[in-house]
Structures are given as C-alpha cells and as structure tokens.
Amino acid sequence: MxxxxxxxxxxxxxxxxxxxxxxxxxxxxxxxxxxxxxxxxxxxxxxxxxxxxxxxxxxxxxxxxxxxxxxxxxxxxxxxxxxxxxxxxxxxxxxxxxxxxxxxxxxxxxxxxxxxxxxxxxxxxxxxxxxxxxxxxxxxxxxxxxxxxxxxxxxxxxxxxxxxxxxxxxxxxxxxxxxxxxxxxxxxxxxxxxxxxxxxFTKDLKKHSIEVQLAPHIQYKDGVAWLIINQALRESLGLSVAEAKLFNNIMSGIKEYKIWAIFVEEADGLYLGSLRSQSVTINTIAQQYNGGGHRLASGLRQLTRQDVDEVLEKLMHAQNNG
Incomplete structure (x- = not known):
C-alpha cells in the first residue's frame, strides 16, 4: 500500500x-x-x-x-x-x-x-x-x-x-x-x-481477579516494591511463567514505588525476574544476574532464591544512593 x-x-x-x-x-x-x-x-x-x-x-x-x-x-x-x-x-x-x-x-x-x-x-x-x-x-x-x-x-x-x-x-x-x-x-x-x-491496556475480569489475589503478596521497603510468585502460587492462579511475569505492571504508577520488581519461579526452582524504575539506573544490576536491558527496564533469569534477595538489596542500595 x-x-x-x-x-x-x-x-x-x-x-x-x-x-x-x-x-x-x-x-x-x-x-x-x-x-x-x-x-x-x-x-x-x-x-x-x-x-x-x-x-x-x-x-x-x-x-x-x-x-x-x-x-x-x-x-x-x-x-x-x-x-x-x-x-x-x-x-x-x-x-x-x-x-x-x-x-x-x-x-x-x-x-x-x-x-x-x-x-x-x-x-x-x-x-x-x-x-x-x-x-x-x-x-x-x-x-x-x-x-x-x-x-x-x-x-x-x-x-x-x-x-x-x-x-x-x-x-x-x-x-x-x-x-x-x-x-x-x-x-x-x-x-x-x-x-x-x-x-x-485494558483487562478482563479474570485478569483483574488475579491482580486482586496477587496484591497482598506485594512487599515494599526503601522505595522498592517487589512481588515473588513461587511455583505453587503461579499454578494455583493457572499462569505460565511468561504470563505471570506480565503482572509486574500492577506495581507501576505508584509514586512511592520508585523501583518495582517481579520474580517468578520456574519449574526447575530458579526464578525469572523483571525490573522497572522511575529514574534510577537498574540494568547494571540486571547484568550481574544473567540479564540486562534498558536503563529503566531490565530482565534477569536463572536466579536462585538467594540471588533474588541479593538483587533486592542492591535495588534498595541503588535507590537510596541514586
């Protein structure tokens, strides 16, 4: 045409x-x-x-x-x-x-x-x-x-x-x-x-219901919000790993959440992560954990549960010193 x-x-x-x-x-x-x-x-x-x-x-x-x-x-x-x-x-x-x-x-x-x-x-x-x-x-x-x-x-x-x-x-x-x-x-x-x-950018009632069930699992400290979806929770909601990762956006648009992250447990027990930030650079942290991406939007993969905790600590440090 x-x-x-x-x-x-x-x-x-x-x-x-x-x-x-x-x-x-x-x-x-x-x-x-x-x-x-x-x-x-x-x-x-x-x-x-x-x-x-x-x-x-x-x-x-x-x-x-x-x-x-x-x-x-x-x-x-x-x-x-x-x-x-x-x-x-x-x-x-x-x-x-x-x-x-x-x-x-x-x-x-x-x-x-x-x-x-x-x-x-x-x-x-x-x-x-x-x-x-x-x-x-x-x-x-x-x-x-x-x-x-x-x-x-x-x-x-x-x-x-x-x-x-x-x-x-x-x-x-x-x-x-x-x-x-x-x-x-x-x-x-x-x-x-x-x-x-x-x-x-709109959602059906099923997705809204899942968001309501996930919301109580959101944690927050020092400007960083995060959501950890383990395999049991993911399966109870009928979500694949890829589908679960998309729920990172339920933490966006909240002023106090300067950085927000989601971690989804895969079948092998490792976690897939997705990071977002209002202004603090986060891709340098993602690069340390089998990941990378843009300055304010990055992904991580093959994380142990200990890795997840380390990433969260580094995000809080970046936010407090950014």
Missing part, C-alpha cells in the same frame, strides 16, 4: 541497502526474537514477516519461536524443520545476546542480521544494526520497511502495538519526536491506536 506521507529514515543508506541486498539474495528468510517475548518482540517479528511477505510474495518467510504468552493480536509462530532454516537468512529482532534467542536453530542459517535497541552486550550478525536510543525494535523495523512502502493495516498494527507496549503508551524516556512521527506514519496505513490501546 502506497502512502503519500513522506518520512525520512535516519538509518544509514549503507545499512538499508545491505539489509535489502541480503533479503533479496535468499529464497527463505527466518525471523527470530527473544524468549519470553513481549509486545515489541512479537510486533517487530510479525510486522517484519507480514511486510516482507507482501514485498516478496515468492519467498518463504517464517516467524519462529514459542507461543503462549497470552498477548492478543499476534498470530501463532510457524513450525519448520531444520532443512528450512539451513541455508536461509536469519533476521533476529529485539534480542541483545544470542543466548536469549528463542529457537536455537538460528545457528543453522547461512547469514544473520541483528536488529535491536538494547545496549549491545553481544556483538553478532553478518549485519548488525543496534540503536539503544530507539524506543523499541518496532521503531527501527518500521523505519526499514517505510523505505520500501510495503506496510499495510496488518503490519502497521503489529508494529504500532510493539511501540506502544515497549514505551507504555509513549510515556517513558526513550520516546522521542521521531518515535511519535513514526507512530503517526503507521496510523496512516490503518493502525488504530484506540483499538490497540483497548486491546493491550
């Missing part, structure tokens, strides 16, 4: 040209993203797949990884054998390090492209375009696709949803004038910001 609104990309022309040169070279393109995907990971992956499929209808373009996060809008992932990936072009979005890529078969691909907005901790890819100042992977992917005018209502909706969820409806510090310009551009292709807002 052509669009009359002109928007100049800030991506270097050499990067754009190399990206499309590689895309055009391969008959099969496999798009990956990080494990435990959020809206930005799904949005960048699904938006890229849909748009490139429209631009190159004779190519085989697949989106790979697990399902089951409970997020609306996004389609199920594709299922392919190793032969499909072998010799293909792999595009990896929204994933700072290879260890976190969902579906480890990405290594079978002949060529790798990395597109990301996290601080770079693992340099990989035959072509790597990483811009930590961007709001989301979806913002970067949108710019790449706008060059070819290959967006439509479906792809632009995936991408706008990813931008909205990663920026919490354009309210965090990585939201820039460029972010809003790109979001506006996506809307001209048919992405409906009101519909997406209702889809991702």
């Amino acid at each position: 052509k669009n009359s609104l002109s928007l100049q990309t800030h991506i270097p022309s050499t990067t754009v040209n190399k990206f499309y040169e590689l895309v055009e070279r391969y008959d099969t393109i496999c798009i990956f993203r990080h494990e435990n995907p959020d809206g930005d990971a799904f949005g960048a992956q699904c938006g890229l797949k849909h748009a490139l499929s429209s631009l190159y209808p004779h190519k085989r373009i697949v989106a790979l990884g697990g399902n089951g996060t409970g997020l609306p809008l996004f389609p199920l992932m594709d299922e392919v054998d190793d032969a499909c990936i072998s010799g293909s072009l792999a595009i990896i979005v929204d994933c700072a390090n290879r260890e976190r890529i969902d579906d480890k078969r990405f290594d079978l691909a002949q060529t790798l492209i990395k597109i990301d907005h996290h601080p770079e901790v693992d340099i990989y890819g035959d072509l790597s375009y990483v811009v930590p100042t961007k709001s989301s992977a979806c913002e970067i992917v949108s710019e790449l696709l706008m060059v070819k005018e290959c967006l439509d209502e479906i792809s632009s909706s995936y991408l706008l949803a990813g931008m909205m969820t990663d920026t919490i409806r354009f309210s965090i510090e990585t939201t820039t004038a460029d972010t809003l310009m790109i979001a506006s551009h996506l809307m001209t292709y048919g992405a409906n910001i009101n519909k997406l807002s209702n889809m991702f």
Whole structure:
C-alpha cells in the first residue's frame, strides 16, 4: 500500500541497502526474537514477516519461536524443520545476546542480521544494526520497511502495538519526536491506536481477579516494591511463567514505588525476574544476574532464591544512593 506521507529514515543508506541486498539474495528468510517475548518482540517479528511477505510474495518467510504468552493480536509462530532454516537468512529482532534467542536453530542459517535497541552486550550478525536510543525494535523495523512502502493495516498494527507496549503508551524516556512521527506514519496505513490501546491496556475480569489475589503478596521497603510468585502460587492462579511475569505492571504508577520488581519461579526452582524504575539506573544490576536491558527496564533469569534477595538489596542500595 502506497502512502503519500513522506518520512525520512535516519538509518544509514549503507545499512538499508545491505539489509535489502541480503533479503533479496535468499529464497527463505527466518525471523527470530527473544524468549519470553513481549509486545515489541512479537510486533517487530510479525510486522517484519507480514511486510516482507507482501514485498516478496515468492519467498518463504517464517516467524519462529514459542507461543503462549497470552498477548492478543499476534498470530501463532510457524513450525519448520531444520532443512528450512539451513541455508536461509536469519533476521533476529529485539534480542541483545544470542543466548536469549528463542529457537536455537538460528545457528543453522547461512547469514544473520541483528536488529535491536538494547545496549549491545553481544556483538553478532553478518549485519548488525543496534540503536539503544530507539524506543523499541518496532521503531527501527518500521523505519526499514517505510523505505520500501510495503506496510499495510496488518503490519502497521503489529508494529504500532510493539511501540506502544515497549514505551507504555509513549510515556517513558526513550520516546522521542521521531518515535511519535513514526507512530503517526503507521496510523496512516490503518493502525488504530484506540483499538490497540483497548486491546493491550485494558483487562478482563479474570485478569483483574488475579491482580486482586496477587496484591497482598506485594512487599515494599526503601522505595522498592517487589512481588515473588513461587511455583505453587503461579499454578494455583493457572499462569505460565511468561504470563505471570506480565503482572509486574500492577506495581507501576505508584509514586512511592520508585523501583518495582517481579520474580517468578520456574519449574526447575530458579526464578525469572523483571525490573522497572522511575529514574534510577537498574540494568547494571540486571547484568550481574544473567540479564540486562534498558536503563529503566531490565530482565534477569536463572536466579536462585538467594540471588533474588541479593538483587533486592542492591535495588534498595541503588535507590537510596541514586
């Protein structure tokens, strides 16, 4: 679908040209993203797949990884054998390090492209375009696709949803004038910001009931709020690990909660963590515990119960000395 609104990309022309040169070279393109995907990971992956499929209808373009996060809008992932990936072009979005890529078969691909907005901790890819100042992977992917005018209502909706969820409806510090310009551009292709807002930022009675049951488990000290969901509690609520982690947002928007964190016990007894902050840098703490991410939003994984306590102590120290 052509669009009359002109928007100049800030991506270097050499990067754009190399990206499309590689895309055009391969008959099969496999798009990956990080494990435990959020809206930005799904949005960048699904938006890229849909748009490139429209631009190159004779190519085989697949989106790979697990399902089951409970997020609306996004389609199920594709299922392919190793032969499909072998010799293909792999595009990896929204994933700072290879260890976190969902579906480890990405290594079978002949060529790798990395597109990301996290601080770079693992340099990989035959072509790597990483811009930590961007709001989301979806913002970067949108710019790449706008060059070819290959967006439509479906792809632009995936991408706008990813931008909205990663920026919490354009309210965090990585939201820039460029972010809003790109979001506006996506809307001209048919992405409906009101519909997406209702889809991702409202809740049904079941979710509200779970929040009510989780609220008494929230603890608070020295500006830090946290919620620990052990396996027994998680299973009693009928939640997967990925679904449980999304309940971190029940602690957001409270003035006294300068930093908030959720820790979810997995089947092996280790914990997956998610950290958020109003203003104090927290990704340096996450990096010490098999994690990382943005300055004010980070993830951790493979934590022991002792690790959880250590992380909380360091968060309180950071808040008190920030």
